[in-house]
Amino acid sequence: MAYCCYSNFSSTLAPLRLRPPPRRKSIAAANPASVSLSDPFVLDIADKLEDSVSTSSSSSFSLLQKLRDSSSQSLLSQRWPSPKDELYRFTDTSFLKSSQILPASPPSIISPSLSSPASNIITLVDGHVVPALSRIPSLPAGAFAGSAADIPPGALYEHLMAAAGELFHNEDLFWNLNGFGAPDLAVVYIPDGERMIDEPLHLRFCAVDAAEAGSGRLPLSNPRVLVVVGKQAELAIVEEHLGVESGEGNSYWSNSVVEIVVEEGGKVSHSYVQKQSVNAAHIKWTLVRQEKRSSYELVEISTGGKLSRHNLHVQQLGPDTTTELSAFHVAQGDQIQDLHSKLVLDHPRGYSRQLHKCIVSHSTGHVVFDGNIKVNRFAQQTDAGQLTRTLLLAPRATANVKPNLQIIADDVKCSHGAAISDLEEEQLFYFQARGIDMKTARDALVFSFGSEILARIPFESYRKSISNQVKELLTTS
Amino acid sequence: MTARLCFSSLTSLPNPPSISSSSSSTRVHPNSISFKLPSRFRYRNADRRRSYQIAATLTVDSQTSGEKTLDTDRPRVLLEVKDLTAIVAESRQEILRGVNLTINEGEVHAIMGKNGSGKSTFSKVLVGHPDYEVTGGTVSFKGEDLLNMEPETRSHAGLFMSFQTPVEIPGVSNMDFLLMACNARREKRGEPTLSPIEFFGFLSPKLAAVNMNPRFLDRNVNEGFSGGEKKRNEILQLAVLEAELAILDEIDSGLDVDALQDVAKAVNGLLTPRNSILMITHYQRLLDYIKPNYVHIMEAGAIVRTGDFSLAKQLEKEGYRAISSA
Helix, strand or coil, X not given: CHXXXXXXXXXXXXXXXXXXXXXXXXXXXXCHHHHCCCCHHHHHHHHHHHHHHHHXXXXXXXXXXXXXXXXXXXXXXXXXXXXXXXXXXXXXXXXXXXXXXXXXXXXXCCCHHXXXXXXXXXXXXXXXXXXXHCECCCCCCCCEEEEHHHCXXXXXXXXXXHXXXXXXXXXXXXXXXXHHHCCCCXXXXXXXXXXXXXXXXXXXXXXXXXXXXXXXXXXXXXXXXXXXXCCCCEXXXXXXXXXXXXXXXXXXXXXXXXXXXXXXXXXXXXXXXXXXXXXXXXXXXXXXXXXXXXXXXXXXXXXXXXXXXXXXXXXXXXXXCEEEEEEEEEEXXXXXXXXXXXXXXXXXXXXXXXXXXXXXXXXXXXXXXXXXXXXXXXXCCCEEEEEEEEEECCCCCEEEEEEEEEECCCCCEEEEEEEEECCCHXXXXXXXXXXXXXXXXXXXXXXXXXXXXXXXXXCHHHHHHHHHHHHHHHHHC | CHHHHHHHHHCCCCXXXXXXXXXXXXXXXXXXXXXXXXHHHXXXXXXXXXXXXXXXXCCCCCCCCHHHHHHCCCCCEXXXXXXXXXXXXXXXXXXXXXXXXXXXXXXXXXXXXXXXXXXXXXXXXXXXXXXXXXXXXXEEECCEEHHHCXXXXXXXXXXXXXXXXXXXEEEEEHHHHHHHHHHHHHHHCCCCCCCHHHXXXXXXXXXXXXXXXXXXXXXXXXXXXXXXXXXXHHHHHHHHHCCCEEEEECCCCCCCHHHHXXXXXXXXXXXXXXXXXXXXXXXXXXXXXXXXXXXXXXECCEEEEEECHHHHHHHHHHXXXXXXXX
């Protein structure tokens, strides 16, 4: 069932560009069988979201409305995932299911603690773009970054309106919950040939409405971002997810979606930092569409959340693309860190590298990795590599990893590998033999395991602060 | 006891001073021995001291002349191994079957032996490698029981082993590693730890001494190093830790002649009258560059012969078969 959805999804997306969508709504609506699958739990959330969005946004501007329409169609046919679904086989979502899920209330007072030293920043508070906490001094001419409500009428607006149905479509429950419940839509647009790479654009997702842990309540926010990078244009993004004023371990559910379109010859460098509260649920979609000769690089550092699931889908839309995906996950006590990535190659000469590393430092910690790379019939001379490495540092710590390549083309170079281990005795002994005690040695080795990924964060100030945060996390555990 | 006596009868030298029949007798060397070896010793020591003063990076306690030290004070015993037996922890296979060895300060020893004779195991047991378990015998280092110490404590005490195949440690830079090691030692000795900048000042002459480019410091420990680079890196660590006894486990393996000369030169540069070396090697070639005072032949987990440099030559010529059957 789940697999079915997926192949369907990729084939409909394959020819996608920023151009008018084919009719899909009618297909979904015309399928009575799917409607009968409605899940009461999902319907209940949808009901509450509907109330909250209709009260919070005054007159819905049409781009957001399109998103809602597109999502509501799919949402009704979807049910809550169970361990029987391949995509959720190892990821226990019962934490969400057993909570009382309430839409996050709109932000009232903007606290100064939300400010950030970043020079280019867009802040989303519980899904709302907050202009007072956003500034983009180095935005290139003709570019746009802000709430979709503020997009001036003109070419960009028409462009996005035309492409919206195509962009927003996906057959996933959480994706559609987001689309249906998103109170705002943040849009970043870099026109053809423009660059914004010296100072990255910081996209800050703050969760403010939170409930005390153990209260059973779970405020849900649905931040939504669309990034379009034009032909030969370049953009560097730092995406950060965090709970603000949630104290130590407040509960909330951040269900975010970031969609990125990289047009011909465009380049996107994307750093993604997830440091939510330890009692939060973080479900995140990153969907990337790459036109020919475009390049996309992702460096992901995920340490927060009780339940953290990242669905990463990269779709190749033309030949000669470059895709580099790196991820470093840390699961400590009672945390699930899950990355489901899917890279679909349909055109010749694509180059991709994926490196996934994770550490489970506690016996109740759990990491999940499902890394799918599809090399379809026309993706000849693809060069795809994938490696996942896990450190299990405690007895009963769990990792479920499934690196998988599906290759149909016959002239390709593909490799994948998986390694799961504890720290190597030989390395520990090397430290000891040089007079360094066991604890210091372990700490150094554990940190060094992730430093390979941390070193790929392209901006020094971010690299340093994130490294320090990770170091602190790993040494205190 | 019996093992030791048995061993003595096997030796070709009349009375090898480094392998003593009892600890006290080491200090009462028969005259013949003190006269037999000193000429080499004196020469070497004088030579070493000169090279040391040029380098001016290592500390030496005694500035009295080498002759005087040798003639009047007995050399201090650095390492004393008695009847050491050890097994592989996992398979319980016995590897060391009663090793006896005494090393005084300022001495250079070499252990040679066939593959599987226990040479490397011996060196690993001395530094406390967890793969092996000591089942009998004693080892004292500077008068203290070495076997009761954790590996890091052995390092702090002044024992160092250069690994035969140093492990790669991705993600930890050489600089960080050396600084960690240096400061761990300083802390143990109650000395103030060094900041990275102070440390670099301390390190620079040592880098020069082992002919290493400072760029090595930014690279991860042993990651992607060539064979020669790895060995030189081991010697750099030795220089930083200023160990009193350096066990060099096959530092000649995998090296071409030039690299071997580099490494040997670096090792010779580190020698002082106060520190000692125990080399483990298959080949005489290394001994041409780092001259040993004593050569030991190891076989089936015990030292079966002890001699001087000529033993190595004989070995090179005739092979292990001739030596062990002799």
